[in-house]
Amino acid sequence: TQELLLHSEKLSVAGQLAAGIAHEVRNPLTAIKGFLQLMQSELKTHSNYFNIIESEMDRIEIILSELLVLAKPQDLKFEIKELAVMIEHVKALIDTHAIMKNIVISTNYDCDNLKIKCDENQLKQVFINLLKNSIEAMPDGGNITIELKEHGQDKVKMLFKDTGFGIPKELLKKIGQPFFTTKENGTGLGFMISKQIIENHHGTIHIWSDSKGTIIEIILPLN
Ligand code: ADP
Numbered sequence: 001t002q003e004l005l006l007h008s009e010k011l012s013v014a015g016q017l018a019a020g021i022a023h024e025v026r027n028p029l030t031a032i033k034g035f036l037q038l039m040q041s042e043l044k045t046h047s048n049y050f051n052i053i054e055s056e057m058d059r060i061e062i063i064l065s066e067l068l069v070l071a072k073p074q075d076l077k078f079e080i081k082e083l084a085v086m087i088e089h090v091k092a093l094i095d096t097h098a099i100m101k102n103i104v105i106s107t108n109y110d111c112d113n114l115k116i117k118c119d120e121n122q123l124k125q126v127f128i129n130l131l132k133n134s135i136e137a138m139p140d141g142g143n144i145t146i147e148l149k150e151h152g153q154d155k156v157k158m159l160f161k162d163t164g165f166g167i168p169k170e171l172l173k174k175i176g177q178p179f180f181t182t183k184e185n186g187t188g189l190g191f192m193i194s195k196q197i198i199e200n201h202h203g204t205i206h207i208w209s210d211s212k213g214t215i216i217e218i219i220l221p222l223n
Pocket residue numbers: 129133134137162164165166167175176180181182183185186187188189190191192214
């Protein structure tokens with residue numbers, strides 16, 4: 001628990017605040033959604049206004065669920081996990097979706113048995129965020145490669161490479177700013193949250209990108 005406390009202090013105040021607000025807003029939102037549905041059925045209307053309100057509320061829900069990933073520090077559970085196993089779990093989760101989009105995800109583990117101390121769900125969320133971004137950057141299909149290798153004595157380097165359309169140089173420094181998105185339905189929260197989670201694990205995250213694709217590098221301390 002000492003270890004856990006130490007880690008939890010690393011959660012930024014802003015992150016905790018955001019997750020707290022998201023949590024508080026979700027309950028009234030659920031209530032409003034319920035009453036809206038009741039209203040719609042009682043009025044027996046199919047007004048387009050209802051559809052608009054509903055889709056806007058869905059959008060609020062997506063933003064809240066992204067923010068809730070930052071969770072309450074007391075909910076975090078740091079355990080020793082094998083990175084390659086976690087990657088395989090996430091890959092299995094995303095693979096069907098990727099295949100439908102003509103995207104092949106391959107992995108390349110330089111050595112196995114690379115173990116880190118982490119909150120499994122949070123770290124998996126990072127991998128999901130990165131893979132989603134890669135998939136969204138390849139509307140005509142392509143390749144994603146996930147590489148794992150030892151980095152120095154006591155660190156591990158992970159690379160997420162895609163063959164997508166990349167990020168224009170002038171936008172690169174904006175990635176990870178809250179709500180920065182180039183997508184019509186993006187939230188602009190995925191990268192910021194991923195960065196925060198990696199930093200909570202004493203790691204670093206960097207982006208390289210050109211018109212041929214994007215590489216995200218994550219360095220984490222080994223257990
Ligand atoms: P969102 O995905 O909701 O837009 P993110 O924080 O995940 O928010 O990403 C922010 C922006 O970074 C995206 O809108 C996109 O412009 C850019 N981006 C992130 N990853 C990639 C990638 N692999 N390829 C191209 N652009 C990317």
